[in-house]
Amino acid sequence: MANTPGAKKAARKIARRTEVNKARRSRVRTYLRRFEEALSAGDAAAAKTAFVEAQSELMRAVSKGVVHKNTGARKVSRLAAALKKLGGSAA
Structure with missing residues (x-):
C-alpha cells in the first residue's frame, strides 16, 4: 500500500x-462490434459507415494512449481488408 503522500496521490491519479x-476501450469495442454486425449482415453500405466510425474511434484511442499505434494500425488494416472482401471499398 502507498505510504507517502506522493504515492497516495499517484494511486488516486492512476485509479481515475x-x-x-x-470507458475509452469499451467505446472502441462498441464501434468494432457494430462493424462486425454490419459485416455479418452482409450490408456493404452499413459496413462502410461503421468502418469509418470504427477507424476514427480506434485512431482516437491511439492518440489518447489507450491503444498502441501499431495495434490501432493493424486493427484498421484488418477491418479494411474485411470490408474489401465484402465488396465495399475501404478508401
Whole structure:
C-alpha cells in the first residue's frame, strides 16, 4: 500500500486514469462490434459507415494512449481488408 503522500496521490491519479481508459476501450469495442454486425449482415453500405466510425474511434484511442499505434494500425488494416472482401471499398 502507498505510504507517502506522493504515492497516495499517484494511486488516486492512476485509479481515475484507469476508469477513463476503461470507458475509452469499451467505446472502441462498441464501434468494432457494430462493424462486425454490419459485416455479418452482409450490408456493404452499413459496413462502410461503421468502418469509418470504427477507424476514427480506434485512431482516437491511439492518440489518447489507450491503444498502441501499431495495434490501432493493424486493427484498421484488418477491418479494411474485411470490408474489401465484402465488396465495399475501404478508401
